[in-house]
Amino acid sequence: MSKGVLVDVTRCIDCKSCMVACKVWNDLPSRKTEFSNDLDAGQLNSDTYTVVNNCISEKGDEVIWRFVKRQCMHCKEPACESACFTHSFVKTKEGAVIYKPTVLDQDYCVGCRYCMIACPFSVPTFQWEKAFPFVEKCTFCYERTQQGLKTACSQACPTETLKFGDREELLAEAWQRINSNPKYIKHVYGEKEYGGTSWMYISDVPFEQLGFKTNVFNRPVTEKSIPSLTWQVLKWTPYIFVGWGALLTAMRAYTKRRAEVHNEEEMYGPVDPKE
C-alpha cells in the first residue's frame, strides 16, 4: 500500500518538533539562521528537508496565523523521477520518492539538476558547497517506513497535525473531516494536483493564502501528471527517427540522380592568412 501523510493545518501550533525530529533522524547539520520577527523557518535547503512557514491572513476583522509544514510532496507520478536521465530517482511502492536504493548507494546521479527544474513545487535542493554534490530532499523516512514505523516528523508531532497512514484511507478521512466540520475549505490539496501527491493538506484558510500553488499565471494548476505530458511528446521519438530517416534517404537518392559529380578536393582549400 502506498503511504501518505495528511496535514491538518488547523491543528499546527508551530512548535517545529517535526523540523527537529527530521534533523535528528537524518543526521543533518544545523545552519545558522537569521533572526526574523515572525519566527518563520525560511526555505528548504540541502541540510533542511522540512520547514514550517508562518502565514498571516485575515478572517473578517480577525488576524489569524497559520503554520504550514513544507517538504517533498512525494507525487504519485513524480516529475523529478521522469526528468532523471539515469533514473536515479524512483517512486518506491511505499510511496517515497528517493534516490534508488542500490548497493553502490546513490551513485547514479550525474548532478545535472534537471529534477530541480522539473519539480512543480521547487523542492529538490543541491549541495552547492560540496565538490561532489547530491540532490537532497525529504526521503519520506524510507528506512523507518520499511520497518513499519511512522516518519520521524509525524512521530514527533504533538498535536496530530501530521497523520501517517495509507494514502487512500487518509484521503477518505480528509473528506470525512471536511464534510463533518464547516470550517474547512472544501479542498484536499494534493488529492489531484499534478496527478496527486502522497502528502495531502486540509485547511480552514484558502490554500493560496498559505502559499500553496493553486493558481499559476491566472489559471488553476494542472491536474495532469507531468510525466504524462512529457511522454506525449517523447513517445514519438522512434517514429520520427524511422520516418524522417526514410524520407531523407529517399530524397537523397532521388536528387542524386540529377546531381553533378564534384571533386571536393579541388573545390576547397586552406586559407592563406594575409599579412
Place this chain on the structure above:
Amino acid sequence: MYGRNWSFRITWFRILMIILVLVAVAAALYRFIFGLGAITNLNDQWPWGLWIGFDLLCGIALAGGGFSTALVVHILHKDKYLPIARAALLTSLLGYIISMVSLFLDIGRWFNFWRPFFYWGFHSVLFEVFWCISLYTTIQVLEFGDIFFEKVKFPALKKILGYMMTPLLILGIILPSLHQSSLGSLYIVAIDKLYPLWWSMLIPFFFVWSAFFLGPAMVTVEGTLAARAYGRDPELPVFQSLTKLTMWMMIIYFIVKMIDLNYRGVFGMAFNGSYESNMFLIEMIVFILLPIFMYAIPSIRTKLWGVVTASLLVVVGVVFNRMNVVFTGMAKSVGGSYFPSIWEFLITIGMWSALALAYLFIVENFSILPKEEHTHSTHTNYGTGFNA
C-alpha cells in the same frame, strides 16, 4: 595547393584569446576540485544558469547551420550552396564541442557523466538530448575526418569513411532534428513554471524550426566574418538565395506561434504590460517580423549590409528566445535571484575564444573554405553556378 605544412599565425588578438582560454581552464579546474558553489552564483531557485542557458542551449542552436546546410546540400543536392557546406559543418562541430564542455562543467558529479549510457532514464527528455548530442558530435567528427584525411594522407581510413558517408549524413540530420526539438521539450516539465507565452506543448517544434531557419542566417554572419578576417569576397549570391528559405520558415514560425497562443487562450498575455510580455513583444517584432520584412524587400536583401543585418537579427533573436525561456519566463515562478558570477562569464568567454581559435587554425590548415581565384576583378564561374 597551399603547402602541406601546419601553420598558425600569431597576432596580438590571438595571444589575447589564448590568455582568455588559459584563465578559463584554470577557473574550470578550480571548479572541478571545489564544486559549483565555489565559483558560480547558482542556487536552489536557479539550478541552471549561464552555462546551460547560453553555452549549451545557444551553442547548440547556433550550430543549427550544420544540419540545415547538410540537408540542403547533401540531401536535396542544391549544389550552389556547396561553397558554404564545409564551413557550416565546422562551425556546427565546434558549437557541439562547446556544448559538451559546458555540460561537463555544469554537472555536479562530473565523474558520473557516462552513466546515462548505461543507466537508461528513457522517460527523460534529457536522456534523448544526451544520447543525440553525443552521437551527433561523434558523427560530425567522422564527417570532419573526411576533410582531415585530405591533408593528413591516410587513404585506407579515408576510403572507409567514404563508404560510411551516406548513412552518416542521414543520421547527421535525424539526430540534430530530434534533439534540437528535445531541447525545447526539456521545458515541457516546466508547466506552471515557465511563462505561458513560451510554455507550450509545441515548444519542441518551435525549437527545432528556429534552429533550422537560424542555420542560413548563421552561415551568412559567419561567412561574412571569415571573409572580413581573411580579406576575401563574401559569398553574397549564396547568402541572398538562402534568404528565401529563412524568410518562409520564419513566416511559418510566426503563424504557428500565433495559432498556438490563440489555441491556448494566452494571446492577451502578450499585451498585459508585464516584463515577460514586453520581452515577448521585442522577440516577435524585432527578431522575427523585422528580419522577415528585410528579407522580403529586394532593395535590402540584395545588399550585403542588408542581408547581413537581417541575418544578425535572426541569430541574436534565437539567442534572445532561448534566454527568455531559460531566464525571463522562469523568473516569476521560481523567485530568488541569479546573475552569473565573474567566473561564470570568464569561463564562457574562454570557451568561445577557444572556439574562435580552433576555427582559425582549422580553416588555415584544412580545406574548408572554397578556393579563391587570385584574379579578384573577374570572378570565374564554376560549372555549378556560384562565384568562388
